Amino acid sequence: MKYALFPGCASKGATPELYTSTMKVVGRLGIDIVELEAFNCCGAGVITEADPDLALTLNARTLATAERMGIQNVMTICGTCQGVLGGANKILQEDEPRRERINRALKETTGLEYQGTVEVKHLQWILIKDFGLDALAKFVTHPLSDVSIAAFYGCYILRPSRATGFDDWENPTSLEKLIRTVGAHPVYYDGRTKCCGFPVLLEKDQIALSMVGKNVSEAKESGGDAMVTPCPLCHMSLDIYQERAEDKLQREQGPEKTLGMPILHLPQLLGLAMGFSPKELGMKRHLVSTAPLIEKIQ
Amino acid sequence: MRVKLTVQKFNPDIDLKPHPQDYFVETSRGMTLLSALLKIKAETDGTLTFRASCRAAICGSCLMQVNGSQKLACKVAIKEELEHHGKIEVGPMANMPVIKDMVVRMDPFWEKIRAVTPYLLEDGGKPVPTEALKDIHKKLDNADACIMCMACLSACTSYEVSPGFLGPAALAKAYRFQADPRDQGHVDRLEKLQGPNGIWDCVRCNFCVQVCPKDVQPMEQIIRLRRRSIGAGFTDSVEAKHITEFTKVVAAEGRLNEALLPVLMTLGNIRKMIRIIPLGIKMFLHGKTPFPFKRVPGRQEIRAIFKKWEKPK
Ligand code: SF4
Ligand code: SF4
Ligand code: SF4
Ligand code: SF4
Ligand code: FES
Numbered sequence: 001m002k003y004a005l006f007p008g009c010a011s012k013g014a015t016p017e018l019y020t021s022t023m024k025v026v027g028r029l030g031i032d033i034v035e036l037e038a039f040n041c042c043g044a045g046v047i048t049e050a051d052p053d054l055a056l057t058l059n060a061r062t063l064a065t066a067e068r069m070g071i072q073n074v075m076t077i078c079g080t081c082q083g084v085l086g087g088a089n090k091i092l093q094e095d096e097p098r099r100e101r102i103n104r105a106l107k108e109t110t111g112l113e114y115q116g117t118v119e120v121k122h123l124q125w126i127l128i129k130d131f132g133l134d135a136l137a138k139f140v141t142h143p144l145s146d147v148s149i150a151a152f153y154g155c156y157i158l159r160p161s162r163a164t165g166f167d168d169w170e171n172p173t174s175l176e177k178l179i180r181t182v183g184a185h186p187v188y189y190d191g192r193t194k195c196c197g198f199p200v201l202l203e204k205d206q207i208a209l210s211m212v213g214k215n216v217s218e219a220k221e222s223g224g225d226a227m228v229t230p231c232p233l234c235h236m237s238l239d240i241y242q243e244r245a246e247d248k249l250q251r252e253q254g255p256e257k258t259l260g261m262p263i264l265h266l267p268q269l270l271g272l273a274m275g276f277s278p279k280e281l282g283m284k285r286h287l288v289s290t291a292p293l294i295e296k297i298q
Numbered sequence: 299m300r301v302k303l304t305v306q307k308f309n310p311d312i313d314l315k316p317h318p319q320d321y322f323v324e325t326s327r328g329m330t331l332l333s334a335l336l337k338i339k340a341e342t343d344g345t346l347t348f349r350a351s352c353r354a355a356i357c358g359s360c361l362m363q364v365n366g367s368q369k370l371a372c373k374v375a376i377k378e379e380l381e382h383h384g385k386i387e388v389g390p391m392a393n394m395p396v397i398k399d400m401v402v403r404m405d406p407f408w409e410k411i412r413a414v415t416p417y418l419l420e421d422g423g424k425p426v427p428t429e430a431l432k433d434i435h436k437k438l439d440n441a442d443a444c445i446m447c448m449a450c451l452s453a454c455t456s457y458e459v460s461p462g463f464l465g466p467a468a469l470a471k472a473y474r475f476q477a478d479p480r481d482q483g484h485v486d487r488l489e490k491l492q493g494p495n496g497i498w499d500c501v502r503c504n505f506c507v508q509v510c511p512k513d514v515q516p517m518e519q520i521i522r523l524r525r526r527s528i529g530a531g532f533t534d535s536v537e538a539k540h541i542t543e544f545t546k547v548v549a550a551e552g553r554l555n556e557a558l559l560p561v562l563m564t565l566g567n568i569r570k571m572i573r574i575i576p577l578g579i580k581m582f583l584h585g586k587t588p589f590p591f592k593r594v595p596g597r598q599e600i601r602a603i604f605k606k607w608e609k610p611k
């Protein structure tokens with residue numbers, strides 16, 4: 001099966017380690033991908049707040065481009081891209097009058113038209129559904145048997161379920177399946193399906209920082225050595241803002257509340273188990289040190 | 299079928315903290331969780347306390363936490379719930395002060411509803427032209443379907459960490475009146491929602507959309523209020539700029555430049571800007587600020603799409 005990779009702005013911007021680790025892992029697994037070079041931003045749910053038609057047309061362009069390349073599957077590596085591009089695809093496939101309206105605008109501006117034949121799938125789903133966990137297990141040369149990993153799903157890969165529907169929004173299992181496949185132990189905590197606060201990080205930082213602090217400390221108390229997320233925006237919240245979240249937590253709950261929780265992108269977790277070095281997987285780029293985790297692995 | 303229900307019991311007069319208690323019920327075909335609870339109350343434990351009235355998912359009384367999610371007990375089919383989760387665990391809805399067992403205090407919720415002026419503001423009783431009432435139901439985008447069950451507020455991740463937030467139901471209610479052609483407070487309503495605890499405190503986690511039993515889609519109504527706010531000229535806030543500047547960056551570059559966006563959003567707001575600078579430097583040192591920013595091919599097409607939907611000024 002061939003996939004058109006929709007890299008998303010984040011993997012091309014503030015989380016370049018997501019892009020490099022994805023390429024390493026996908027390359028090793030032999031998954032056939034071609035990158036959508038001329039991709040445009042999915043809008044991250046923000047452009048639609050300005051104008052839903054505009055956001056839909058932008059996503060229709062992405063989908064129509066893949067369609068024109070003769071590819072039926074778009075691979076996303078960002079939970080938010082998955083929610084937004086996948087959600088747009090659902091509307092375009094199911095709401096015919098809307099699709100016609102958007103297609104008129106798309107044709108006029110780009111000459112493209114979207115027929116609705118493409119499926120949008122996150123790497124997380126592709127590994128489970130298309131590639132298969134048994135096949136994946138064969139590539140695990142360095143099982144992470146000494147570490148406990150706390151899954152952080154993020155919002156858009158789960159909700160609203162009518163737009164996603166791959167995993168069970170109430171009790172998802174896909175990340176834990178992947179954690180087990182690489183030999184690690186999944187740990188469970190209340191916040192694993194909650195929000196990281198990313199959309200309001202700048203404007204309502206106190207709300208976002210509370211969320212980061214709560215989720216990370218729960219993951220830590222449940223015994224996690226690291227958290228893993230399929231969304232680079234969650235990664236930014238949980239990693240880049242963790243120190244400030246820790247400050248806030250300590251102000252509110254006392255100085256003994258420490259975090260220091262390494263946050264991994266999903267392909268980094270897989271890459272470690274496949275024997276790639278932390279450096280190859282870009283772990284130096286994290287703000288929270290991954291050294292304690294790496295020590296435990298080696 | 300004999301089914302085990304694990305219910306979180308709490309009586310403040312005798313219990314220090316909530317504790318789980320198992321009950322066994324003989325279920326009949328198509329039995330709902332509410333029927334099972336009523337049966338337990340009638341036959342096994344008269345002290346079991348919960349709210350319920352209509353038994354038909356219309357009064358909004360019987361909301362509780364079922365296997366971790368906020369649900370109307372009268373809408374939960376025991377058989378399906380058991381098939382889905384392999385167990386049935388019931389407790390009071392999350393994030394609300396518990397009075398007894400499944401009964402929680404509702405006054406925080408009503409305060410929020412009251413705060414959005416949940417009634418029509420008329421202009422001295424002047425009659426509304428009938429034309430304005432055409433398709434009124436459509437104009438309200440189902441925001442009028444709310445049964446005040448509190449599922450959305452209880453599940454709201456922003457409310458969980460920031461109890462002052464007006465929350466999904468109240469904001470959906472605000473939209474319901476803002477969008478009503480008979481209402482005379484359109485702009486005032488928007489203005490009241492700009493400050494702290496208003497429409498900009500929603501993190502777009504989609505929980506409210508997911509749990510609402512009446513498909514009110516509160517988050518979508520909040521987004522409509524945001525769109526209307528920008529349309530009505532409330533454009534100076536960092537929050538509004540997040541939307542307008544994000545859109546402008548993508549219009550110019552085809553994709554987002556995360557290094558640039560915070561700067562554009564906080565322009566003119568020195569306090570916020572100073573707060574993001576140290577982090578910006580740290581990100582730069584860790585190779586997290588793409589520089590030079592690589593542009594995407596096909597920008598002309600993207601610009602044409604933006605131009606196409608541009609609103610006449
Ligand atoms: S979700 Fe973010 S990273 Fe992904 S394409 Fe959209 S804007 Fe870019
Ligand atoms: S806020 Fe975080 S968890 Fe929620 S969708 Fe955005 S990135 Fe994901
Ligand atoms: S989408 Fe917004 S209002 Fe709805 S539950 Fe999440 S934070 Fe609350
Ligand atoms: S919006 Fe939906 S979930 Fe919220 S109170 Fe109303 S009916 Fe209940
Ligand atoms: S009893 Fe009325 S909604 Fe359940």
